[in-house]
Amino acid sequence: MEYRNVLENLVSSVARLQVSHLAPETIDKVNIDEVTAYALNRLPPMYVTDGEALRQMRLKAKSELSQQIATNVRQAIQLVLQSPKPVKIKPQFMRFNKDMEKALREVNRILDRHDVTWRNVIDILKQETEARREALRSKNL
Numbered sequence: 001m002e003y004r005n006v007l008e009n010l011v012s013s014v015a016r017l018q019v020s021h022l023a024p025e026t027i028d029k030v031n032i033d034e035v036t037a038y039a040l041n042r043l044p045p046m047y048v049t050d051g052e053a054l055r056q057m058r059l060k061a062k063s064e065l066s067q068q069i070a071t072n073v074r075q076a077i078q079l080v081l082q083s084p085k086p087v088k089i090k091p092q093f094m095r096f097n098k099d100m101e102k103a104l105r106e107v108n109r110i111l112d113r114h115d116v117t118w119r120n121v122i123d124i125l126k127q128e129t130e131a132r133r134e135a136l137r138s139k140n141l
Contacts, residue, residue, distance in 0.1 A: 006046040038076035
């Protein structure tokens with residue numbers, strides 16, 4: 001064992017238990033990982049590096065933090081249920097996004113740069129074009 005957060009399994013178990021008590025049509029709307037992450041982010045970190053410390057800290061967490069864990073999980077479930085679900089991106093748009101990113105990588109490669117983004121591509125292309133014109137003018141003089 002390298003290191004481990006004692007609370008991860010405990011919070012995940014509480015989240016699964018609380019979600020299992022929801023109405024069947026609501027259960028599918030709850031992402032357990034989101035609930036667990038939300039609840040964990042509101043608890044103190046409890047990392048250990050060996051099995052004995054894990055056992056001791058798990059007992060401590062159960063005795064001292066069980067109420068806070070249950071409350072955090074309840075709040076997380078409510079938040080997840082109230083949050084709008086991410087819009088599913090249609091495959092053709094995913095393909096378009098991949099093509100755009102590929103084009104941007106190619107622009108960076110051609111210009112031998114690593115800082116070109118969609119926000120600055122026009123300005124950088126103008127700068128590069130002007131710099132190359134100047135270089136040609138200087139060469140022709």
